[in-house]
Amino acid sequence: MEKYQVPSVPRGGGNGSRGGGPPSLRRRPPGLLGAPAWLQSPPLKSTRRARTAPSFRRGPWARSTGSLGPGAQAGAPETPQLAGHKGEPRRFGILQELSPGALGVNMVVEETKTKIKHVIKQVQCMDHRHASQALEEIRPLLQLRHPHISMCEEVFQMWDSKVSSMFLCLVMEYSLESFQDVIESKREEKALIDSEWLQVMLVQVLNTLEYLHHLDILHTNLKPSNIVLVSQNHCKLQDLGCHVLMTHRAKWNVRSEEDSCKKSWMAPESLSFSFSQKSDIWSLGCIILDLARCSFLNGVEAMDLRKSLRQQPGSLRDILETMAERQVPLMDTFSFLLPAMLQINPSDWVTLKDVVRITFGRSSLKSSTLPGPLIPEAITSVLLEGSMASILAGPALLSSHPEVRLRAMKKLLSMPEDQLGLPWALELVEVVVTTMKQQERILDVQLCASTLLLCILGQALVWDTDVKVSWDSSFSSTLLSAMRRHPDSTQLIIKACSLLTIISSHESASQELQKVGLCELVLQHLSSFLQDQDVCLSGLGLLWALLVDAVIMNRxxxxxxxxxxxxxxxxxxxxxxxxxxxxxxxxxxxxxxxxxxxxxxxxxxxxxxxxxxxxxxxxxxxxxxxxxxxxxxxxxxxxxxxxxxxxxxxxxxxxxxxxxxxxxxxxxxxxxxxxxxxxxxxxxxxxxxxxxxxxxxxxxxxxxxxxxxxxxxxxxxxxxxxxxxxxxxxxxxxxxxxx
CATH class of the missing domain: 1.25.10.10 (Leucine-rich Repeat Variant)
Structure with missing residues (x-):
């Protein structure tokens, strides 16, 4: 095996973006990479995997002792292994080669010492420069931390002298089952997908996509086989697309011709190598459609339907009618959701927030025995995982679920600043104020929302002393209404006075607050709570902010x-x-x-x-x-x-x-x-x-x-x-x- 010296690549890093979001993946230009059909796998360079964090490794090249065909069995003498450094025991044993993916060959391997299984993806690169560019783009992806993203544990390069080509190898988590296995199993049984399981999975996927899209990272390769099951009720997205590895159209076309099913999950725009956040939404719509109808369509029929959706919108209407006749669970949700996600014209596609709103605004997710709607505990827990952006994606839109909003706000308040990604966007004010309006009678919601508003506006002022806090009459009217609704809550009075003090710096706000009777309300609260130091201090502070440089409406x-x-x-x-x-x-x-x-x-x-x-x-x-x-x-x-x-x-x-x-x-x-x-x-x-x-x-x-x-x-x-x-x-x- 011929040696090939690879220049060193800096370790770790990141670029300061939240969650490790890479600039190279922000609003990526079109492009898609393919890989050739493999008759046998090339030899791999050996690595020693760091346990604490993903890494890039190089060293003496590995050698293959045999073919990497799907018939290889674990423990058999002829099973090829990936060698370590000279004199060291071989690290991996190759168990089997999986079906080729859109970007390369996937192999299940087992660590020789620990017997831990992994998946190694081999992607052929056009040249060394191409491989190095891919490494630079993939590095930030290694730093993503989300409970529903399958972590890439290690990346390395290797050279195969037989084909004179450079390969990029990614060591990833191994999972036995994916959504594709679930679909095929239910298809054989002609059985419906369990509705509660589907709800939980859908929330997890939406949560994860929102996290990625918040970082301007696109998946671009979303399909059932790339959503793996860690356990019965826990899924992870894997195989995130890389722009550099998706720019070779000829290789992609070769691979898609070998398996036309791969293209069937792609949005219409993606067929011309143009990708956006809505491309992921289209692919997710196809996955939901496949899960919902797997009990009565075989694989070929399902693929043909996915392809027809790009040219014949009526085909979706027909299949929805059939699903309703067969009493597919959650149909009142799917009948609104799928047409919105699978529009032919990209300008008509809905956003991810729209998908969440439609999904959780339907009666399927409401309880018939409780006075208000209820989200299952498993779904609520998922909504509270991940970053600030992921948490807010659900509660910001689930206006009819106070228990989720309250837990989400408490979760945000308990998170350290380095996870919050401060300063927070002032657009969040609208979300929290909406929550206060809809749950005005619940004191806990009012207290928690007021505290969160103070954090949002306070941090905005700290990060930018010249910031002009956005204000409209709905903000002040909501706070005043809360104070009148809960006149005995000194905590709420103090928080509301502090918030009103911030917005009173606007002359228009000051005049409006005088018109709606804020001065009289402050008089009332000061008179009622003369002994309370905090109420008096907050009330006097509000009066100062209200009167300084103000046009007095009523003396x-x-x-x-x-x-x-x-x-x-x-x-x-x-x-x-x-x-x-x-x-x-x-x-x-x-x-x-x-x-x-x-x-x-x-x-x-x-x-x-x-x-x-x-x-x-x-x-x-x-x-x-x-x-x-x-x-x-x-x-x-x-x-x-x-x-x-x-x-x-x-x-x-x-x-x-x-x-x-x-x-x-x-x-x-x-x-x-x-x-x-x-x-x-x-x-x-x-x-x-x-x-x-x-x-x-x-x-x-x-x-x-x-x-x-x-x-x-x-x-x-x-x-x-x-x-x-x-x-x-x-x-x-x-x-x-x-x-």
């Missing part, structure tokens, strides 16, 4: 918020988080002119108390001084209360000076203090108090510390000018000398 409910905020702060006197949120809302109310003159003393005192409580919280301090500046600008009475009231052992001006020396290096805090002082200095009656309290020295210090800040210097000069203008009159005789 009446806003005037009631002052008393409520005062109650909240009085109920939580030592809570700095509450003080910070409360000061923010009071500041907005002052800007909006919602504080009456008789309320000024109470509000000024609330601001001073909050500053005294949280002097070390910069945001709290900023909120409070902004609120005081707004009040003082609008009312001289507010200025009077600012200098006259005392909080603890300090008056308002003493507290202001303490804040300045604490935040002397923070321009934002100093700017808010200066703004307040400038407004205070605009009232002649207040100036003596400012002079007496030492504000002149503070303004001079600000002027010296921030010479480059024109705004701060301007505020400081305004205060100093006002003090100097009135100094001769106000300080000459009546007031004691400043300390």
């Amino acid at each position: 009446e409910p806003l005037e009631k918020f002052l008393g409520l905020v005062a109650q909240v702060l009085a109920t939580h006197p030592a809570d700095m988080d509450m003080a910070e949120a409360g000061c923010a809302v009071l500041w907005l109310l002052s800007l909006l002119g919602c504080i009456r003159e008789e309320q000024l003393e109470e509000v000024v005192l609330l601001f001073l108390q909050s500053i005294q409580l949280g002097q070390g919280r910069v945001q709290l301090v900023n909120n409070a001084y902004r609120g005081l500046a707004s009040l003082v600008k609008a009312s001289e009475l507010a200025a009077f209360w600012m200098v006259a009231l005392e909080e603890g052992s300090s008056g308002g001006l003493s507290l202001l000076q303490a804040t300045y020396w604490l935040y002397r290096d923070d321009p934002e805090v100093v700017e808010n203090l200066c703004l307040l002082l400038a407004h205070l200095a605009s009232y002649k009656e207040i100036l003596p108090e400012l002079e007496y309290s030492g504000i002149r020295a503070l303004a001079q210090d600000i002027q010296g510390c921030f010479p480059s800040s024109l705004e701060l210097v301007s505020y400081a000069k305004k205060v100093l000018l006002s003090l100097e203008t009135t100094a001769a009159h106000d300080l000459s005789g009546d007031l004691p000398a400043p300390p």
